[in-house]
Structures are given as structure tokens and as C-alpha cells.
Amino acid sequence: MMQHARQPSKITLRLGDIGFFAKIGAFGGGGGGLGAVRYSSSVPKIRPKIPQLPKNGRIFTAAFLGIVISGGAYATTKLVNPFFAYLDAETAHHLAVAAAARGWVPREKRPDPSILGMDVWGRRFSNPIGLSAGFDKNAEAVEGLLGMGFGFVEIGSVTPAPQDGNPKPRIFRLREEGAIINRCGFNSEGIVAVAKRLGAQHGLRKLQGRKQLQDLVKKVQAARDEMQWGEEGPPPLLVKIAPDLSKLDLEDIAAVALTLRLDGLIITNTTIARPDPASKNPVSEETGGLSGKPLFNLSTNVLKDMYLLTRGKIPLIGCGGISNGEDAYKKIRAGASLVQLYTAFAYEGPALIPKMKVELAECLERDGFKSIAEAIGADYR
Numbered sequence: 483m484m485q486h487a488r489q490p491s492k493i494t495l496r497l498g499d500i501g502f503f504a505k506i507g508a509f510g511g512g513g514g515g516l517g518a519v520r521y522s523s524s525v526p527k528i529r530p531k532i533p534q535l536p537k538n539g540r541i542f543t544a545a546f547l548g549i550v551i552s553g554g555a556y557a558t559t560k561l562v563n564p565f566f567a568y569l570d571a572e573t574a575h576h577l578a579v580a581a582a583a584r585g586w587v588p589r590e591k592r593p594d595p596s597i598l599g600m601d602v603w604g605r606r607f608s609n610p611i612g613l614s615a616g617f618d619k620n621a622e623a624v625e626g627l628l629g630m631g632f633g634f635v636e637i638g639s640v641t642p643a644p645q646d647g648n649p650k651p652r653i654f655r656l657r658e659e660g661a662i663i664n665r666c667g668f669n670s671e672g673i674v675a676v677a678k679r680l681g682a683q684h685g686l687r688k689l690q691g692r693k694q695l696q697d698l699v700k701k702v703q704a705a706r707d708e709m710q711w712g713e714e715g716p717p718p719l720l721v722k723i724a725p726d727l728s729k730l731d732l733e734d735i736a737a738v739a740l741t742l743r744l745d746g747l748i749i750t751n752t753t754i755a756r757p758d759p760a761s762k763n764p765v766s767e768e769t770g771g772l773s774g775k776p777l778f779n780l781s782t783n784v785l786k787d788m789y790l791l792t793r794g795k796i797p798l799i800g801c802g803g804i805s806n807g808e809d810a811y812k813k814i815r816a817g818a819s820l821v822q823l824y825t826a827f828a829y830e831g832p833a834l835i836p837k838m839k840v841e842l843a844e845c846l847e848r849d850g851f852k853s854i855a856e857a858i859g860a861d862y863r
Contacts, residue, residue: 570651571651571653571654571655571662572650572651572652572653575617575653575828578617578828579617579618579622579623580622580623581626582618582622582623582626582627582630583622583623583626584626585625585626585629586626587626587629587630587832588630588832588833589629589630590629590630590631590835590836592836593608594608594609594631594633594839595609595839595840595843597843597846597847597851597852597853597854598610598633598839598842598843598846598854599853599854600633600819600820600853600854600855601855602746602797602819602820603718603745603746603797607633607634607820608633609631609632609633609839609842610633610810610814610818610819610820610821610842610854611632611633611810611821611822611823611835611838611839611842612632612633612634612635612636612799612820612821612822612823613627613632613634613635613636613822613823613824613827614636614801614822614823614824615636615637615638615639616638616639616664616666616824617824617827617828618635618637619637619638619639619640619669619670619671620637620640620670620671620675620676620679621637621640621676621679621680622679624637624679624680630832630835631835631836631839632835633820634820636822637676637680638670638676639668639670640670640672640673640676641668641670641672641673642672642673643672643673644670644671644672644675645667645668645669645670645672646669647666647667647668647669647670648665648666648667648669652664652665652666652667652770653666654765654768654770655765656760656763656765656766656772656774657829658759658763659759659760659763659774659775659776660774660775660776660805660825660826660829661760661763661772661773661774661775661776661777661825662772662773662774662825662828663765663766663768663769663770663771663772663773664752664770664771664773665768665769665770665771692734692737692738695721695734695735695738696738696741696742699719699721699738699742699744700742702719703719703742706719718745718746719744719745719746720744720745720746720747720748720799721735721739721744721746721747721748722747722748722749722750722751722801723735723747723748723749723750723751723784723788724750724751724752724753724754725749725750725751725752725753725755725777725780725781725784725802726753726754726755727784729787732784732787732788732791733791735747735788736788736791736792739792739796740792740793740795740796744796745796745797746796746797746798746799746819747788747792747796747797747798747799748798748799748801748822749781749784749785749788749798749799749800749801749802749818750777750780750781750784750785750801750802751771751801751802752770752771752772752773752777752802753771753772753773753777753780753781753802754771754772755772755780756772756776757772757776757777757779757780758776759776760772760774760776773802773803773824773825774803774805774825774826775803775805775825775826776803777802777803778802778803778804778805778809779803780802780803781800781801781802781803782800782802782803782812782813782816785798785800785813785816785817785818786816786817786861786862788817789816789817789859789862790817790862794817794858794859794863797819797820798817798818798819799818799819799820799821799822800813800814800816800817800818800820800821800822801821801822801823801824803825804821804822804823804826805823805825805826805830805834806826806834806837806838806841807837807838807839807840807841807842807843807844807845808841808842808845810823810838810841810842811841811842811845811846811857814854814857814858814860815857815858815859815860815861816859816861816862817858817859817862818858819854819855819858823838
């Protein structure tokens with residue numbers, strides 16, 4: 483399919499401890515491609531042409547820093563994982579992307595359990611489990627990743643021009659804790675390379691003030707609305723936040739989201755904190771954002787707070803520390819409509835995804851829910 487014939491379907495902003503971005507792209511529940519653009523806080527004078535994507539495309543793009551896969555895994559079985567464990571983290575990541583890009587990965591042919599189906603933003607997701615940003619930064623392996631059984635896949639972060647990011651090494655494993663620290667600095671081949679395949683900033687915490695955030699979101703909304711999006715209109719706009727925000731920060735973000743009718747929030751990014759047991763690992767002294775199991779409680783608490791602050795009126799994507807179906811279920815009960823994982827996928831490989839879907843369906847059935855929608859925010863309604 484020609485890329486220019488596809489419809490973009492989402493814009494996401496990222497607010498966090500080390501960066502802020504806006505991107506344009508797509509997500510949904512069927513097959514398809516994707517296009518993405520990253521903007522700074524100012525609206526560019528010349529706006530690039532946006533590749534078109536189908537409404538039922540299963541690709542989900544965003545504009546925020548995702549964790550970079552770097553664990554000792556990405557293989558069909560744990561028997562192969564030790565091979566990756568002996569490699570440098572970033573080398574293992576590149577090999578994993580190459581394998582997925584060439585189709586050298588398992589393909590899930592079984593249909594998703596019907597109980598996992600979910601409608602968000604007028605689009606159907608066959609299951610709510612997505613791959614977070616940072617794995618396929620340059621849109622090299624979209625089809626292979628979707629074929630593993632993810633409900634959606636996010637690419638990026640994508641930068642306007644190619645850039646190398648921070649010096650290496652910049653990815654560090656905390657194997658015993660099931661965690662990763664990264665400080666990649668938004669390495670990217672740039673929007674031109676990504677668009678063809680698809681047919682480090684500082685002082686950003688001040689953007690989290692209510693007025694600054696409101697002004698910024700208005701600018702991005704205006705830029706989005708000036709673009710031509712086809713018959714389906716402009717894509718939804720989401721903001722991704724860090725887990726290290728104060729209560730006042732969260733209240734400000736919720737107020738802006740409600741006032742400006744933001745389409746959604748993604749909660750959360752990596753943390754600059756070192757929650758136990760990660761704090762006991764000498765590697766935790768490395769600077770960068772921490773992802774994985776130690777982040778779960780922190781990110782889920784922020785998810786709960788934001789669900790209550792927005793009164794369940796805005797779709798939330800739960801992200802941070804998810805490693806099994808029960809974790810995904812807890813995020814949903816805390817207010818998430820969709821979820822994302824990354825680090826657990828890095829450590830456990832493709833076999834994790836079908837396993838998680840079975841576990842999530844069992845959790846829903848165990849507690850008497852007939853759908854994902856019924857379980858959203860169940861712990862706080």
C-alpha cells in the first residue's frame with residue numbers, strides 16, 4: 483500500500499524529566515503503516531507533509547521518549563536469551579529490531595479473546611496490550627512486531643533531523659530487578675527516513691505549570707487543526723507524563739486536559755528516582771530514566787491519581803513496570819483503557835505477549851467482568 487494514502491490517527495506530547503516532544507502518527511486495530519513528526523514547543527513555520535494511514539491501522543505513534551530495549555532477551559524461547567545477555571545492551575537491541583524487521587520472529591495466528599476487545603477514540607483494538615516507544619525508533623520492524631500479537635505498536639521517538647543521541651554506553655541492565663536505565667538522548671534517523679519506511683533538551687519542568695502547559699497544548703492543537711487529515715478529521719492528541727511529578731503538577735495537568743478537552747494521557751514515562759530494589763544495585767548510580775518492575779507501583783499510583791483527577795472522562799494509557807497479565811489488569815483497574823510495556827518484553831521475548839493476553843482474559847473472567855471497558859477504574863469507582 484502506498485504510504486501517502488494512509489491516515490494518521492494520533493498526536494502525543496510528552497512531558498517528563500528529560501524531554502518534551504509532540505508527534506503525529508497512527509494506531510488502531512487492523513493492519514497498516516504509520517507516519518510520525520516530532521515538534522518542539524514552538525510551531526514550525528514549514529510543516530512537513532504527513533503520510534496517510536487507514537483508520538483500522540494498528541500502529542500507534544507518539545512523541546515522547548520510550549525506553550530503549552536493552553535487556554538480555556528478545557528471542558522465541560528463554561533458551562536463546564543467554565546469547566543476548568552476553569551482548570552489549572544496545573547491540574542486543576539492534577539485533578532484536580533486525581530480527582523483527584526480517585520476520586525472524588514468531589507470528590501469532592490465533593485470534594485474541596473477544597473479552598479483550600476495546601474501542602478507544604473511535605478505533606477498535608483487538609487487545610489493549612501495546613509496545614511502548616523506543617524499541618522501533620525508526621519504524622523498521624512494525625509489521626513483524628504487530629504480528630507477534632500486540633494490540634498496537636508505537637514507533638519513535640522521531641526527530642526532525644538525524645541525530646546520534648548521547649555517547650555510549652547509554653543503556654544499562656539491572657537484570658535481578660527486571661529493570662533498565664537508559665540515557666539515549668533521542669537517537670533517531672530522522673523523520674525523512676521514518677516517513678519513507680512508513681509510506682536532549684533541558685529546563686522542561688517549567689512546561690508542567692498550568693499556564694505554560696495550556697499555552698503549549700493550544701499551539702499543538704492549532705498546528706494539528708491547520709493540517710489536512712482527510713475525511714476522518716484530525717487525530718486525537720495525548721500527553722505523556724513522568725512519574726516524578728508533584729501533586730500540584732498532576733492537578734495542573736488534569737485541569738488543562740479537561741479544559742482543553744485533551745483526548746488522552748499516557749502514564750507514565752521512566753523515572754529519575756531509584757525505587758527499591760533497584761536502589762540497591764550499583765548500576766542504579768548511572769544517570770538516566772529507569773524502567774521495569776521497580777517502576778510499577780510508582781507509575782500505577784500516578785495513574786490512579788490522574789484517573790481520579792480527570793474523573794474518568796479522559797482515556798488513559800497505563801505504562802510502567804508491566805511484566806504479566808495481572809500487572810496489565812491492575813493498570814486497567816486503576817484507570818487505564820490501554821496499556822504499554824517494554825522492559826519485560828526485552829527480558830522475556832515474544833512469548834510474553836500471548837501469555838499476557840491469556841492471563842489478562844483470565845483476570846477479567848475471574849472477577850466477573852465481560853469486557854475491558856467494565857474493568858476500567860474499577861478500584862476507584
